[in-house]
Amino acid sequence: AQTVTQSQPEMSVQEAETVTLSCTYDTSENNYYLFWYKQPPSRQMILVIRQEAYKQQNATENRFSVNFQKAAKSFSLKISDSQLGDTAMYFCAFMIATSYDKVIFGPGTSLSVIP
């Protein structure tokens, strides 16, 4: 069975600073995808960034980047130049490539950006 673990239930960061959210996962599959989703208090789940397991290069989307360590099964999210709008729940998620959108989510990390 696949599982996703986020060991930080809550985090906070000063505006304009950098913060890293941790995620580990467990799978015996070799072909899969990893995601970070953001869910603000308004509850709309937003895809922040995706990483294909077969790619060694870490994905980057503007201020968001990941550190993907396949052997360690680790997938952390770094948010640079934090903004007040980054305040949200962040979910790490995993999907086997052939699983037809069956995404497995972690329990989430609540991030607060402090002015």
Add this chain to the structure above:
Amino acid sequence: DAGVTQSPTHLIKTRGQHVTLRCSPISGHKSVSWYQQVLGQGPQFIFQYYEKEERGRGNFPDRFSARQFPNYSSELNVNALLLGDSALYLCASSLEGLAGPYFGPGTRLLVL
């Protein structure tokens, strides 16, 4: 472009009743999936449909069912509602060949 839309936004039902939730995917997306998110937890996968066929099912009882229509919109049905069915129900759609579903705003269901 419009994102994934869901209706209604909120719903209150009593135990034993039936509920139907609706979802329209992003234009061009043929895959629709449904998730249940209990307060304080991550979403749990319920169903995935592609071209009107069920392709994936999560660990949910048979009281949960869904279907997809020719225009790729979808309905989620829950029969014999229980208090534990109270949750945010999320619909997501995806484009074939691009992993990572895009989620709608959800329907908040409260069962009394």
